[in-house]
Amino acid sequence: MxxxxxxxxxxxxxxxxxxxxxxxxxxxxxxxxxxxxxxxxxxxxxxxxxxSKEALLCEVFRRRLAWINQERLQLLDRLEQEANGSPLKPSQILEAFFGTLLRVGEDPALGGMTFLRLLGRTLTEPAEFVRSFFATEYAAVIERYKQALFRALPDVPRAEIVWRMHFMLGAMSYAIAGTDVIRVVTGHDVSDMAGEDEQGDEDGRMFARRLAQRLMPFLLGGLRAPLPSFDVPAVRHAHAASSIEDWATGGRTAAIRPPNQSEEMQQ
Amino acid sequence: MxxxxxxxxxxxxxxxxxxxxxxxxxxxxxxxxxxxxxxxxxxxxxxxxxxSKEALLCEVFRRRLAWINQERLQLLDRLEQEANGSPLKPSQILEAFFGTLLRVGEDPALGGMTFLRLLGRTLTEPAEFVRSFFATEYAAVIERYKQALFRALPDVPRAEIVWRMHFMLGAMSYAIAGTDVIRVVTGHDVSDMAGEDEQGDEDGRMFARRLAQRLMPFLLGGLRAPLPSFDVPAVRHAHAASSIEDWATGGRTAAIRPPNQSEEMQQ
DNA sequence: GATTATTTCAAACGTTCGTTTTAAAGTCAA
DNA sequence: TTGACTTTAAAACGAACGTTTGAAATAATC
Incomplete structure (x- = not known):
């Protein structure tokens, strides 16, 4: 051959x-x-x-996601093994899931920022074949991490955890995919960002690392934010009218925190 | 005529x-x-x-964004006027910015969930004409809100605030646009979501409201998360290897909180 | 009611799309 | 070297694309 x-x-x-x-x-x-x-x-x-062209797109993803999702599963295996029996900390779970992806951005051999941006953009792709492809490709990993978060946050309603996983996925995908959006939308303010044209060998690494160190605290802060109060005041908008209080302030219920530990991140 | x-x-x-x-x-x-x-x-x-087709897409956005961004500016005007001089609370700013958008989702006359999803998906659109359109359409609003957040969080580096604005935008866009993603990725777990086919008059309202009450606490939690420590340990990935600590846990520096007020959301 | 301007319509424009075809070139085992 | 198989190559396929045209129809102005 x-x-x-x-x-x-x-x-x-x-x-x-x-x-x-x-x-x-x-x-x-x-x-x-x-x-x-x-x-x-x-x-x-x-x-x-x-x-076909569709199959090409799928293969573009498969060759990268295979490594990524395998790594994610292995990391979770090891973490749970080391914890033997006791639930993991949310920060460990997030680091395993998102950190793996962000590390891909640092390594051009694993796809680098190019692949990360493609991934972020494609996750909102309307095309049916894309959606079903991701569904099967991600199913096992998401299920494992979902269960891990359920165990890590036993007092939080599961639906709430699922929502916040969704929010975290979104924040990260956008942060990666929308590099131009942040420039355009913020008036090219973030001066220390990587170049977007050349595939920036060293720039890409730097960008991914800075993104990681800024994104992870944000995600953890969001994940562990206080639960919303569930009596919803029906906010009627009034075309520049009265009410600006309500749910924006969230509820006054307990903050989301792992059960038997105080977590290192306090605020 | x-x-x-x-x-x-x-x-x-x-x-x-x-x-x-x-x-x-x-x-x-x-x-x-x-x-x-x-x-x-x-x-x-x-x-x-x-x-042209491009001009059509722009007009689709303009007829909705005109109201949205005008409302955003008016809300901020009023808030700052009522505060006369003193900086706003982050929760007020977020509610004015994101709440306005989420209220659009509740009202089919303003575009409803259909427009919100389109907006979320298009923000990652690579096409040049789309990006430059959004740039001019959003410029004024983003600038105003950016300044408001700078004033609200004077102790936080401005670059950090810009990053977190980006993360928040991403979380919300994804939360809206990727309704199918969350279903597919979480195994159709969130049972109380709105239908996606029919433009769900009442479903859309419910969805937008539930989304709002779950998203806002998440965003606030992320915005006010502790700042990352800035000595970056160069994390080398090791193909299922050693290091799972570092930046995932963020820094130990002070939490982001408005200067002279304690904020109602404590954790 | 005649005239002008605006809007609708069917048909066609030239281009580009993803894919297929058919043959030539290359590769490897026996 | 022969023969079977794999990979490349050039050309063409029908279909669909965004846009334009010029005449018919409709509405507004005088």
Missing amino acids: TDQKNNLATRERILDAAEWLFMENGYEATSMRLITRAAAVNLAAVNYHFG | TDQKNNLATRERILDAAEWLFMENGYEATSMRLITRAAAVNLAAVNYHFG
Whole structure:
């Protein structure tokens, strides 16, 4: 077989080009001709090696997510083993889940920031085949981490934990995918961000690390925020009218905190 | 003019159809023929009334964002006027900014959940014309709120506040746009969510309200989380290896809290 | 009611899309 | 070297895309 010489090189070159172009332009706006030209292969090569454009996108994700989700499961295994029996701390769980992903951003060999941005953008992709692909790809990992958080926060309603997982996923995806949004929206204020054009070998590492150290406290703070009070005052908006109090202030109930430990993060 | 009878009806019918289809399929995957068929107008009507497909998308946003951002500015005006001189509480600022948007989700006349989801999805849109459109559309509002947060949290580095604004925007956008993501990813666990097919008159209101009461505490908790420590230990990942401590736990520095007030949310 | 302006309509424009086809080139085992 | 198999290559496929055209229909102005 020529797999070790040219075939693999062709496949890999297509995957690399597709990963970058999908990230840059989005799936629909990236044509096969653009991809194959960037990869310096024949137009028919994608259909030959992957079958279709949809299958190509899935493969772009699979080759990265396989490592990521395996790492996530292994980390959780080890943590639970070391804790032998007692529930983990939320910070450990978050670090295992999000930290793994952020570490991918630091390592171009694992996909780097290019893949992270593509992932963030694609998670909101409306296309059906994308959604069902992610569903199967993520199912096991999410279930494990969900259960771990349930154990870590036994006094918190499970529905609430699921919601906050959702919020945390969103904050991270956006933080990664929307690098331009923060620039545009904040008036190019964050001066120490990485360049977005060149795939920034060193810039990407720096960006991922800074993002990590800023994002994790935010996520933990959100996860452990006080529960909302459940008597909802029906807020009627009044076209620049009266009521600005209510649920914005959350409830006065107990803060979310792991049961038998005080956690190192106090405020 | 026929603007009051048929012309406006045509324009509006196109905008409504486009809003829904862009939300459902994304911009690129929604064709002019799909839009005009759904709106029951001639294919050429979009180009006649709006000029191009891009201009149509911009108009879809403009007719909603005009109200939203005006409301945001008015709310901030009033809050600062009532506070006469002293800085606002972070919870007030967040409620004015995010609460306005979430109230749009409750009111179909303002766009409802359909528009909110479209907004969330489009903020990560790579297309250049979309980004520059949002940049000009949001510039004034973001600047005002940024300054308000700077005043509200004078002890927090400004770059940190900007980052956390970004995280909050992301959490909310995702929470709105990724309704299917949370279902798919969590195994359809959140049982009390609104339907996603029919534009759910009453469902949409309920969903937006529940989302609001769960999201706001999360955002406040994240915004006011402890600052990260700034001596970054270079975390090397080790393919299921050693280090799981470090920045996940954040720093031990003071929590972010407005200067001269204790805030009602304690944990 | 005639005239002007506005809006709708069917048809076609040229381009680009993802995919397929058919043949040539390359690779490896016997 | 032969023969089977894999990979590349150029060309073409039909379909769908956003947009334009020019005439018919409708509404507004005088």
